[in-house]
Amino acid sequence: MSDFTEANREYFDKLATSYTGRFADASRMLASQTVQHRNWISERWTDTEAGKSKEIRMLEYACGPGVVSMSLAPFVTQIIGVDISDNMVAEFNRNASSLGLADKAIGYKADLLAENPAAQEIESACANLDMVTISMALHHFENPSTALKRLAERLNKSGVCYIIDLVAHTDAHGHAHEQHKDDFAEAAHTIKTHGFSSEDMQRFFEGAGLTGFKYEVLSEPLTFSTEERSFSKTVFVARAQRA
Known part of the structure; x- marks a missing residue:
């Protein structure tokens, strides 16, 4: 595990027990927008013609509380x-x-982006997937392009990769930056990329061998509240699938 990845592990270990309370509004928005975009993401679900009576396996990577x-x-x-x-x-x-989902959902500790493979049980669980999702975590990844390549390899044919993350803001020279750097001051040392554009995501997906790219900036902002202040961020959803 690199020093940067270790910094993320330490930060989120400390944040875990307070995460649900601190980010309740943001979590509700992410969940709502995901469900609203369900058929935009994929046509294969247990309640659709394309997915009915089929096994549909999903991985949430950097899952947090899920x-x-x-x-x-x-x-x-x-x-x-x-x-x-x-x-x-x-x-x-x-x-x-x-939520009564213990028979359907299980979490593991692992770094699927490390050079060394995870334990056999985890490797087996994280293979032959119909969907991989990363929610508000890609900007913490040391190398997002490599991450999507490695995760895309775990998808079945037509399997979908779905990303939610921050929209990149650019300066006059076209360089991405964090619009209000103090908003995430306590987590600054764990953030690698200050948002992603449509062009960024299309490049990442194509580099991972994925097709059918879609990217949408959400009109509803992602709102965060602390004891001192509240602030909002613009986020996007993006998807592509394995050919």
Whole structure:
């Protein structure tokens, strides 16, 4: 595990138990927008003609407490959550249990982007997937392009990769930057990229061998509240699938 990845692990381990309370509004928005975009993401769900009576397996990588997983749980047959933080995995499994999803959703601690493979149980669980999703975590990845390549390899034919993250703001020279750097001051050392444009995401997906690219900037902002202030960020959803 690199020093940067370790910094992320330490930060999210400390944040895990307070995450649900601190980011309740943001989590509700992410869950709502995901469900609203369900048929935009894929036509294969347990309640659609394309997915009816089929096994639909989903991986949420850098899953945290499993906001996207829990929102899509009614429409898939199996969910695997993976995170590098022990405490976030514990939150994922606790949420799955409290929602009566323990027989469908399970979280593991692992780094699927490391050179060394994960334990055999985890590698087996994270293969032959119909969907991989990353929600509000790609900007924490040391190398987003490489990450999407490695995760795309785990998809079945026509399997979908679905991303939610921050929209890049650019300066006069076209360089991406964080519009209000103090908003995430406590997490600044864990952030690698200050948002992604449509062109960024299309390049990442195409580099991972994925097609059918779609990108949409959401009109509803993602709102964060702290004891001192509230602030909002513009986010996007993007998807592509394995040919």
